[in-house]
Amino acid sequence: MKLFEGFSQYRPQALGVLRIVTALQFIEHGTQKLFNFPVGEHAGALSGLPLAAGILEFAGGILLALGLLTRPVAFLLAGEMAIAYFMAHAPRDFFPVSNGGDAAISFCFIFLYLVFAGAGAFALDNRRNA
Incomplete structure (x- = not known):
């Protein structure tokens, strides 16, 4: 549609915002596991895979x-x-909405998209490659 054709010029900025907002949500999963902030069910004495997941999510x-x-x-x-x-x-459960895995699927595919699309705007990678 012609109405949305002008939006293409903002593609790098939209990608940058997607990356940043997704990352901030992902950090929250790590802080919940590692620091019990915000307080949640995933906190506690971590070891093994949950500890590794918390570190990966935070860092x-x-x-x-x-x-x-x-x-x-x-x-x-x-x-x-x-x-x-x-x-x-x-x-x-088979269905993601029933097994609580819908966020994991969304994160997985957003991250996979970033592998191919890159960082977009507002990224330190852009300064390193300049």
Whole structure:
């Protein structure tokens, strides 16, 4: 539609906003696991996979929010979310809305998109490549 044709010029900024907002939400999952903030069911004495997930979510989320090493970090986090879905959510129920895995699927595919699309605007990667 001609109404939306002018929006294409803002594609890098929209991608940057998608990356930042997704990263900030992802950081929250890490802080909940690692620091019990915000208070939630996932906190506690962590070890093994939950500890690794918390570290990846917190550190990876910060790197993505900054737009630093976006493609490799997004690739790693997409894999983490795929593993999380099939290990923690899929065994509970077939349907993502019933097994609590809809966020994991969304994160996985947004991160996978970032692997191919890059960081967009507002990223430190843009300064490194300049």
